[in-house]
Amino acid sequence: MNKIIEVKNLTKTYDYFKKEPGLKNSFKNLFKRKKLFKKAVDDISFDINEGEIVGFLGPNGAGKTTTLKMLSGILTPNKGEIKVLDYNPEKREAEYQRQFALVMGQKNQLWWDLPPMESFLLNKEIYGVSKQEFTENLDELVKALKIEDIIDKQVRKLSLGERMKSELVASLLHSPKVLFLDEPTIGLDVIAQKNIRDFLKKYNQKRKTTILLTSHYMEDIVALCDRLIIINEGKIIYNGSINDLMKKYAPNKMITVFFEKEISANELKKLDKVYKIEDCKVLFKVSREEVKNFATKILSSDLPVKDIEISEVDVDSIIRNVFTG
Amino acid sequence: MKAMELKKTFLKYFKIFLHLQKIGLMSRTAYRANFFIIIFAVLIQASFSLIFIKVVFGFLNNISGWNYYEALVIVATYLIVEGLMWVLFGQFNTIVKQIQQGELDGLIVRPIDTQFLVSVWRGDSEDIVRIITGLGVIVYALNNLNLTLTQITVNSFFYIFMLFNALVITYSLAVLFKTISIWTIEARAFFHLTDSFSRMSQYPTDIFYHKIVQTIATVIIPLFFMATVPAKILTRGFDLKIVLSSFIIAGVFFYISRKFFQFALTKYESASS
Amino acid sequence: MSKYLLIFYNSIQRSLIYRFNTFSLLFIQIFVFGVFFYLWSSIYREGGQIGNYSLGEMVTYYFLVIFLSLIIKADVAWRVGDEIRLGTMTTILLRPISYFGYTFSRLAGEIVFNTAVYFSSFLILFLFLKDYLNISLNLEQVSFFLVSVILGTAIYFLFFYMVGLSTFWFGFVWGFNFTMSMIVSFLEGAVIPLDLLPEFITRMSNFLPFKYIMFTPISIFTKRTELTLDLLIIPLVWVIALYFISLIMFKIGVKKYEGYGA
Numbered sequence: 001m002n003k004i005i006e007v008k009n010l011t012k013t014y015d016y017f018k019k020e021p022g023l024k025n026s027f028k029n030l031f032k033r034k035k036l037f038k039k040a041v042d043d044i045s046f047d048i049n050e051g052e053i054v055g056f057l058g059p060n061g062a063g064k065t066t067t068l069k070m071l072s073g074i075l076t077p078n079k080g081e082i083k084v085l086d087y088n089p090e091k092r093e094a095e096y097q098r099q100f101a102l103v104m105g106q107k108n109q110l111w112w113d114l115p116p117m118e119s120f121l122l123n124k125e126i127y128g129v130s131k132q133e134f135t136e137n138l139d140e141l142v143k144a145l146k147i148e149d150i151i152d153k154q155v156r157k158l159s160l161g162e163r164m165k166s167e168l169v170a171s172l173l174h175s176p177k178v179l180f181l182d183e184p185t186i187g188l189d190v191i192a193q194k195n196i197r198d199f200l201k202k203y204n205q206k207r208k209t210t211i212l213l214t215s216h217y218m219e220d221i222v223a224l225c226d227r228l229i230i231i232n233e234g235k236i237i238y239n240g241s242i243n244d245l246m247k248k249y250a251p252n253k254m255i256t257v258f259f260e261k262e263i264s265a266n267e268l269k270k271l272d273k274v275y276k277i278e279d280c281k282v283l284f285k286v287s288r289e290e291v292k293n294f295a296t297k298i299l300s301s302d303l304p305v306k307d308i309e310i311s312e313v314d315v316d317s318i319i320r321n322v323f324t325g
Numbered sequence: 326m327k328a329m330e331l332k333k334t335f336l337k338y339f340k341i342f343l344h345l346q347k348i349g350l351m352s353r354t355a356y357r358a359n360f361f362i363i364i365f366a367v368l369i370q371a372s373f374s375l376i377f378i379k380v381v382f383g384f385l386n387n388i389s390g391w392n393y394y395e396a397l398v399i400v401a402t403y404l405i406v407e408g409l410m411w412v413l414f415g416q417f418n419t420i421v422k423q424i425q426q427g428e429l430d431g432l433i434v435r436p437i438d439t440q441f442l443v444s445v446w447r448g449d450s451e452d453i454v455r456i457i458t459g460l461g462v463i464v465y466a467l468n469n470l471n472l473t474l475t476q477i478t479v480n481s482f483f484y485i486f487m488l489f490n491a492l493v494i495t496y497s498l499a500v501l502f503k504t505i506s507i508w509t510i511e512a513r514a515f516f517h518l519t520d521s522f523s524r525m526s527q528y529p530t531d532i533f534y535h536k537i538v539q540t541i542a543t544v545i546i547p548l549f550f551m552a553t554v555p556a557k558i559l560t561r562g563f564d565l566k567i568v569l570s571s572f573i574i575a576g577v578f579f580y581i582s583r584k585f586f587q588f589a590l591t592k593y594e595s596a597s598s
Numbered sequence: 599m600s601k602y603l604l605i606f607y608n609s610i611q612r613s614l615i616y617r618f619n620t621f622s623l624l625f626i627q628i629f630v631f632g633v634f635f636y637l638w639s640s641i642y643r644e645g646g647q648i649g650n651y652s653l654g655e656m657v658t659y660y661f662l663v664i665f666l667s668l669i670i671k672a673d674v675a676w677r678v679g680d681e682i683r684l685g686t687m688t689t690i691l692l693r694p695i696s697y698f699g700y701t702f703s704r705l706a707g708e709i710v711f712n713t714a715v716y717f718s719s720f721l722i723l724f725l726f727l728k729d730y731l732n733i734s735l736n737l738e739q740v741s742f743f744l745v746s747v748i749l750g751t752a753i754y755f756l757f758f759y760m761v762g763l764s765t766f767w768f769g770f771v772w773g774f775n776f777t778m779s780m781i782v783s784f785l786e787g788a789v790i791p792l793d794l795l796p797e798f799i800t801r802m803s804n805f806l807p808f809k810y811i812m813f814t815p816i817s818i819f820t821k822r823t824e825l826t827l828d829l830l831i832i833p834l835v836w837v838i839a840l841y842f843i844s845l846i847m848f849k850i851g852v853k854k855y856e857g858y859g860a
Contacts, residue, residue, distance in 0.1 A: 074430045076591065094436035102434050109431045113352040122348065125341045126435050126442075154355075362773030369780045373789050380790050385646035388637075514622030521626050525633040532633075532640040 004178060004210045005048035005071065010080035012041040012066050012234075040066040042234035043080070048227075051208040053200070055215060055225035057319065063234040064214035068180050071212070072102045085177060098127055101171035105183035108155075109167060115152045116166035120173060127174035134173060141169040144199050161192030168196065172203070181213035185220055197223045218319070230322055238322055250318045253291050254311050255284040260304035267303065280306075341437065342445050346413075350450045363451040371458045374400045374527055389531035394466040396529065398556040401462035403527035406491050406551065408455030410499065410523070415447040417499040421506045421515055429593065440500070440586050463559070470560060480559045483568060487555035490575035494547050497575075497582035498522055504582075504589045526551035547574050601695060602703040609707025620715050627664050628719070634660040649794045654731035655820045661727075662816045663788050665720050669712050670751045670811070672705045675778070678762025679771025682855060691856075697848065698759070705755060739818065742825050746815040749833040753807045756840035757782065763844065766851030787813030793822075807836040 015037050041063040048054050056064040069075040070082060073089035073096070082089055087096035103109075110119040124134045142148055145165040150158055158166065164184065171179070181200075185193040201224055204211055215221060221228055221242070228245060230238040238245060259280045268274055268282070273294070275285040286294045291310060299305060354360050378400055382393040391399070410416050420443050423429040432442045467477055499519045506515055526548040533539045543549040550571050557567065613620065635657055642653040651659070678701060681687040690700055761778050765771045783789060785808040792803050792813045803809045810833035817823040 069430065072430075072434050074433050074593075092433070097434055097436035100434075102430070104430070107426075107428055107431065109428075111348060111352060113355045114348055118348050118351070122341075122344055125337075125344050126437050128337065128436075359770065359773050362777060366773060366777040366780055369777065373780070373784060377790060380794055381641075381648065384648045384794075385641065387644070387646070389640050389644070509618060513616075514619045514626065517623060518626055521630055525630060528633060528637055532636045534636070534640050534643070538632075538636065 002050040003047050004050045004052075004085060005046075005212070006081075006083040007047070007067075007071075008045050008081045010041055010044050010067070010070065010082060011039065011078050012063075012070060012075060013078050014038045014040050039234045041070070041077075044231070044234070044236045045080075046229055046236065046239055048210060048212060050210055051204065052227060053204055053211040053213070053225050054227045054229060055213055055221040056229050056231060057215065057218075057221055058231035059216070059323075062231045064231055065182055067231070068102070068182050068212065068214055072100065072180055073097070098174060099176055100178040100180065101174070101176040102180045103167055103171045103182065103184060105164070105181075105186040108163070110155045110163070110170060112156050113154060115154055116147075116158075116170065117151045119155075119166075119170050120151070123170050123173050129174050133175065137173050137175060138169070141172055144202065145169060145195065159192075161188050161195070164188060164192065164196065165199075168199070175207070177209060179209050179211045181211065183215055184213060185215065185217055193217070193219065200224055230319065232323055245318065245322070247288070249321050252285045252287050255286055255291065255295060255298075256309040256311070257282050257284065257298055257305055258307040258309075260306050263303065271298075338437070338441060341442075345445050346448060346450075349448045353450050360451060363449075364454050367452055367454050368458065371404055371455055374404065375462065389529055389534075391529045391531065394469045395556065395560045397462055397466040398560055399529055399552050400527045401459040401466065402488065402491065402552040402555045402559075403523065404455050404459035404462070405488065406495055406526075407523055408452045408457075408459060409492050410495055411449040411452030411455065413448055414444050414496060414499070415449055416516075416520070417444060417496070417503050418516065419443050419446045421503050424506050433590070433593075439590060440583065444496075444500075467559075472560070476562065480562055483563055484555050484559040487550075487558050487568070487571055490571045491551045491555055493575040494550055494578050495519070495523055497578035498546070500582040500586055501578075504586050507589045507593050522546055522548065523551065526553070529553050529556075544574070547578070550574050602699050605700060605703040606707045606710075609704045610711050613708050613711035617715075620712065623668060624716060624719055627668055628723070631661055631664045631723075634664075649791075651791065651794070652732065654733055655822065657727070657731055658733055658820050659791055659816055661724070662819060663812055665716060666747065666750075666812055666815070667788065668716050669709060670747075670754050672708050672755070674701065674705060674755055674758040675762040675771055675775040677701070677704075678759060679765040679775065682762070682765040682851075683770055687855065691852070697852075698844070701759060702755070709751065733820070735819075738825060739821065742830070743815055743819045745830055746810070746818050746833070749830065749837060750811040750815050752837045753833060753840065754782075754811045756837065756844055757807065760840070760844050760847055763847045763851050766847075766854050782808050782811070785809065786811040787816070791816075807833065807840065810836065 015035055040061075044063075044067070056067065058064050066075065070077050071084055071089055073092045076090050085096065085099055087093055089096065110116055111122075120134075120138065123129070129137075142151060145168065147162060147165050147169070150162050151166065151169075155163060155166070168184070185196055188196070197220060200211060203209060211224075213220065213224070225242065227240065228238065228242050229236055254275070259282065262280055263282065268277070271284075273284045273286050274282060276283040284294065295308060295310065299308065375397070378393070378396050381388070382396065386392060388396060420429070423432065423443070429443075432446070433439055435442060472480070502518050503515045530539065530542045530549045530553045533542050539549075554567055554571055558564065638648070638653060638656045638660070641648070642656075648656055681690070687697065690697055758775070758778070761775055762771060764774060768774060785792075785803050785806055787803075787809060792800055792809055803813075814823075814829055814833070818825065818829065823829065
């Protein structure tokens with residue numbers, strides 16, 4: 001497996017001035033200001049292989065976007081090393097820049113008053129894409145994202161979802177090997193989100209493009225990512241597959257049994273692992289390995305079972321556990 | 326081989342420039358009413374400069390050795406340089422706006438020189454009216470000055486170079502001062518600063534009768550080369566010392582501004598994590 | 599009443615934060631003044647004269663144009679226009695506060711702040727040049743001047759407030775504001791003193807409120823005009839008239855604005 005991205009001991013510190021409210025303090029600030037430091041990224045290390053889709057998850061201000069910006073060469077690290085495709089992003093070499101793309105969910109890179117097609121053509125010039133490659137990519141991308149009808153409509157008249165899809169097309173016209181996505185589905189409706197996720201998955205499978213995306217939508221991560229890196233307060237607190245995450249932090253599953261009538265306390269005492277009782281509904285917390293046995297036991301007992309549900313602890317709470325645990 | 330590479334790069338950049346001019350024009354004519362109002366406003370603004378000269382020269386016929394028509398050529402040169410700054414570079418305002426809106430990132434990551442991209446990203450096409458007005462005034466003024474056709478032709482040749490240098494200097498000043506907006510969000514002053522320098526270049530720098538002020542206006546804020554020099558060359562003929570200095574000052578300012586821009590980019594900290 | 603005062607104070611606070619801007623603009627204008635100083639000085643020392651203006655009057659004229667511009671010119675039309683265009687006016691309309699009062703208090707804070715900052719430099723520069731320019735002042739003249747400036751500022755504010763309100767009908771304010779600023783700066787005498795322009799322009803400006811923004815206060819200061827009461831009464835009438843017209847404009851415009859469910 002090729003290591004496309006290598007990050008070692010990366011640190012980035014911001015400084016800022018403390019601002020207190022009130023007229024008196026504004027005057028005070030004229031003469032004396034307190035300088036504070038914040039470690040946005042604190043000694044993190046990770047590797048990403050070719051063709052992987054890796055998700056960066058974490059609360060706001062955790063350091064996700066800062067890391068992405070250092071990988072694309074926008075910010076320079078205070079400490080540590082970065083290597084992407086064997087380049088040092090800090091140098092901002094044109095050769096490197098031609099091989100990656102950065103899409104930021106909240107920042108518009110398309111020309112507002114013109115149709116997306118004009119921005120596509122501009123990118124063709126800027127990235128030096130041959131006419132053939134451009135036409136091939138354009139056709140493929142436009143079809144895959146189903147935006148044939150809107151590429152000639154002014155960007156400002158497009159919906160958020162259409163705009164985002166156009167942004168994606170614009171960024172992939174030069175066939176980048178690495179794609180950095182910063183909150184790509186933020187603010188989009190459910191259908192648009194799904195479309196974009198499906199598209200990214202297929203695109204990655206076909207082209208083996210390495211994708212690094214930041215998000216605070218669990219669905220993005222679960223649907224797309226092979227691997228998940230969780231960042232909090234500038235530090236990596238988890239780096240591994242989602243399945244492993246589940247096993248480690250969510251060893252249990254929830255079994256909900258719907259009974260025909262209320263079960264007496266006696267009968268319940270005979271069953272263990274009771275988690276919660278709500279009238280005719282009883283929730284059991286059972287470890288993953290025992291789920292099958294337990295369910296079988298309940299169903300084959302003579303308790304008046306109407307229905308049974310086996311569900312995951314939702315990923316959000318898993319993540320929350322990771323942060324608090 | 327190196328020459329081939331250079332030519333290819335130059336062509337590529339030129340194509341991008343043309344493309345941006347095209348979509349800039351498309352973008353601005355998308356709002357028809359606004360487009361025409363701005364043309365009208367630009368014309369009015371240009372006429373103020375001309376009216377000022379006309380009124381002042383209604384009371385006298387010489388300002389520090391410049392007569393009415395020569396003074397018109399200075400104003401016209403200022404109009405042309407300003408027009409070019411707007412049409413080609415949008416007065417380099419893009420950098421200020423993009424820093425404020427955090428959109429500079431999108432330009433930094435592209436495989437094209439960032440300063441180039443920022444410079445030509447948006448131009449205000451309406452200001453071509455300024456250039457046309459300036460050219461018209463020059464034709465009118467040359468008509469009224471006692472110059473032979475040969476003189477006009479020869480002088481015009483050198484005028485174009487002096488005009489180019491004036492543009493380079495004005496551009497470099499804009500880069501120098503507007504790049505400072507990387508460090509501060511209080512950007513309003515920067516829109517006015519270089520604009521004021523240009524505006525004050527429309528008066529003959531011979532008015533600075535104190536030597537030290539003359540020197541400042543020649544080497545530090547080179548108002549001398551921004552409009553007075555091209556006009557001098559056009560109306561009074563070639564002067565080796567002035568022409569050479571024009572190239573030197575333009576070169577120095579461009580170099581300093583470029584170095585400063587590159588330095589500023591390394592210090593660029595885009596906010597938000 | 600106190601809510602407007604609070605807005606006023608907040609505006610001053612905000613100006614304090616953006617003090618870099620304020621000071622930069624000051625230095626820029628000192629530079630501009632410097633150039634005009636040399637322009638008129640070299641004309642006069644070479645024996646020329648502009649109309650019946652003495653050198654002192656000419657230099658003082660441009661000195662005052664530049665410094666009054668710093669104090670008076672706030673971005674009224676821009677702000678109002680943006681609030682209409684972007685719909686942020688709604689939050690103010692929903693509150694028990696008059697939009698005019700809100701805008702006025704905000705701008706008043708900036709104007710007061712600017713005056714405080716610029717006045718000291720203004721004073722220093724003026725004392726420096728006083729003798730060279732042959733300017734003498736007496737109390738009556740200065741008080742007339744101050745009242746005249748206040749009235750002129752009010753006219754400027756009201757007029758551009760209305761330009762901003764025109765966004766109700768035009769949808770954007772950019773071009774119109776720019777054009778109007780140009781025209782007003784010409785008709786208020788900021789480009790050339792009004793009495794140096796051809797007679798038809800001077801006569802036209804007598805029927806418009808703009809000359810009371812710059813030309814009249816400056817003429818009072820340089821003693822080019824006698825201190826008669828009509829110099830203050832006419833602009834006062836304009837202020838009242840413009841105020842009422844702006845009220846009507848707002849009433850009609852707001853209905854249109856709300857009609858869009860903004």
